[in-house]
Amino acid sequence: MITASATPPSPAQSPPIIEAKRLTKRFFGVSAVDGMSLTVGRQEMVGLIGPNGAGKTTMFSLIAGSLQPTSGELWISGREVSREAPEKRIGHGLARTFQIPKPFAEMSVLENLLVGGQQQHGEGLLANFLRPAAVRAQEKALIEKARGLLDFVTLSHLEHQPARVLSGGQRKLLELARVLMADPDVILLDEPAAGVNPALLEVIIERVFALNKQGKSILLIEHNMDMVSRLCTRVVAMALGRLLAEGTPSDVASNPAVIEAYLGGGA
Numbered sequence: 399m400i401t402a403s404a405t406p407p408s409p410a411q412s413p414p415i416i417e418a419k420r421l422t423k424r425f426f427g428v429s430a431v432d433g434m435s436l437t438v439g440r441q442e443m444v445g446l447i448g449p450n451g452a453g454k455t456t457m458f459s460l461i462a463g464s465l466q467p468t469s470g471e472l473w474i475s476g477r478e479v480s481r482e483a484p485e486k487r488i489g490h491g492l493a494r495t496f497q498i499p500k501p502f503a504e505m506s507v508l509e510n511l512l513v514g515g516q517q518q519h520g521e522g523l524l525a526n527f528l529r530p531a532a533v534r535a536q537e538k539a540l541i542e543k544a545r546g547l548l549d550f551v552t553l554s555h556l557e558h559q560p561a562r563v564l565s566g567g568q569r570k571l572l573e574l575a576r577v578l579m580a581d582p583d584v585i586l587l588d589e590p591a592a593g594v595n596p597a598l599l600e601v602i603i604e605r606v607f608a609l610n611k612q613g614k615s616i617l618l619i620e621h622n623m624d625m626v627s628r629l630c631t632r633v634v635a636m637a638l639g640r641l642l643a644e645g646t647p648s649d650v651a652s653n654p655a656v657i658e659a660y661l662g663g664g665a
């Protein structure tokens with residue numbers, strides 16, 4: 399018998415896609431992140447701000463799994479993943495971009511998307527020998543997907559160019575396309591506006607907005623408050639590894655403790 403409980407939960411009812419509970423990371427006795435909690439709801443776009451050295455990037459590394467917490471817990475979609483490897487978290491729909499993308503400079507823009515390390519039949523010589531048609535079909539599908547994503551990030555015209563010719567902003571767009579190859583549900587975006595010229599910045603803002611509208615949850619580290627307030631409904635501010643304030647972009651930007659942290663470089 400079908401009951402009401404068989405209905406899939408709405409975004410509002412389902413557990414947060416990211417839930418960090420009292421995360422702490424100490425390096426040689428110094429706490430880069432110190433009892434930090436935050437949540438990102440399904441289809442939510444949350445800004446993570448704070449002065450240099452606040453612990454934002456360390457927080458991303460703890461969420462992505464490239465760093466293990468000294469203490470605290472991390473949950474993805476209601477499942478505890480605190481000790482899981484980064485690859486397993488990717489399998490749970492989590493992706494992360496880097497502040498300074500490092501594409502393979504001599505490979506073409508398209509090839510950079512194809513080396514994304516997806517599970518392919520063609521990975522083994524044996525598979526190539528035994529199932530050549532399946533391998534070819536999968537390669538074709540991957541190329542089509544990569545081309546679609548290059549179109550989405552407005553880089554189609556550069557498909558065959560080596561990645562080294564890309565500007566800083568174009569590298570950010572390629573980085574976005576790279577993580578989209580894995581079909582993530584939630585994306586950790588690390589300073590997508592840094593070093594990007596104003597024209598391309600508008601493209602990045604518009605593309606990030608479109609991804610959120612498509613249903614992707616986003617946690618955005620950004621110093622550009624204009625971008626944060628245009629994109630995010632909720633902002634989390636941290637300083638000295640701790641939560642400082644949380645609320646709407648305008649509430650957080652006018653919070654005296656946040657202003658003091660930016661002026662004084664701490665909290």
Ligand SMILES: Nc1ncnc2c1ncn2[C@@H]1O[C@H](COP(=O)(O)OP(=O)(O)OP(=O)(O)O)[C@@H](O)[C@H]1O
Binds near residue numbers: 448
């Ligand atoms: N691997 C490490 N070893 C030692 N200390 C570290 C390490 N990584 C980060 N830290 C320290 O932890 C603190 C937080 O750094 P983090 O890079 O997370 O800050 P941030 O908010 O991302 O800064 P920014 O805005 O400048 O990128 C800093 O004091 C930094 O020096």
